[in-house]
Amino acid sequence: MTEPLLRLDRISLSYSEIDVLQDISLDVLPGEFVSILGPSGAGKSTIFKLLTGAANAGSGEIQFAGKPLIATDRPFAFMPQRDALMPWRRIIDNTTLGLQVQGMRRKEARKRVAPLFKEFGLGGFEQHYPQALSGGMRQRAALLRTVVQDRPVLLLDEPFGALDALTRNQMQIWLEAMWLKHRWTIILITHDVREAVMLSDRIHLLSPRPARVERTIAVPLPRARFSHPTARAEAAAIETSILDFLLSPQIREPEGLLP
């Protein structure tokens, strides 16, 4: 059996009186594409804060490659919800930012990222500023900045949430192709159930805050699922069952946003 690359073992976390995570246990296999889905405010981004060291668990353990994760050990490259491109830096210099923060010299960092521009659909835009790029291009630039850091796990927090439906779908197709080629280990936070079913090997469904893993759903279907002649019906059925679950009375928005 493949050993997990990452394991969260009974993690709980509170912010002063607010309990946010309660006994979260989940694992991620090497090369696996995992999604985390759950109601708004459940604590999804908090899981990434824990992994990146921006928050500390009250109890439980995080293991990476079979050993407890220590503070100096940061095997994650994080892409935040908004692209966070710096408007005053050219695209090439935005994509080198993570490497430069790690101490790489600008010239060397540029050499590392430049060959990847074409693959990320950004060829010819190296010297442009972010405001000259479309929403999809900006997200690809942010993803490029994340990927070049060459960390074992990519943490993507709703990377396509702000895009229009058509661009989002194009980006999902592109990300799937990139993942099939590079086999990165990815944890994706998303609100988009179809996106999770399309891209994930497994989906962890969270309860409302304090978040627990309510269900883990494997999606063992061939890729390009929603256009695959036989898999598409099953993919649609999984999507419907997740939506039913998320809209069930015990899971749906706790603030009563739904009737």
Ligand SMILES: Nc1ncnc2c1ncn2[C@@H]1O[C@H](COP(=O)(O)OP(=O)(O)OP(=O)(O)O)[C@@H](O)[C@H]1O
């Ligand atoms: N620094 C903080 N101090 C206090 N409370 C916080 C802090 N950060 C987050 N929270 C609270 O923790 C809860 C979980 O927040 P989190 O951002 O992890 O949710 P989420 O599931 O990612 O939400 P969304 O889907 O809306 O982005 C929320 O109630 C939020 O208000």
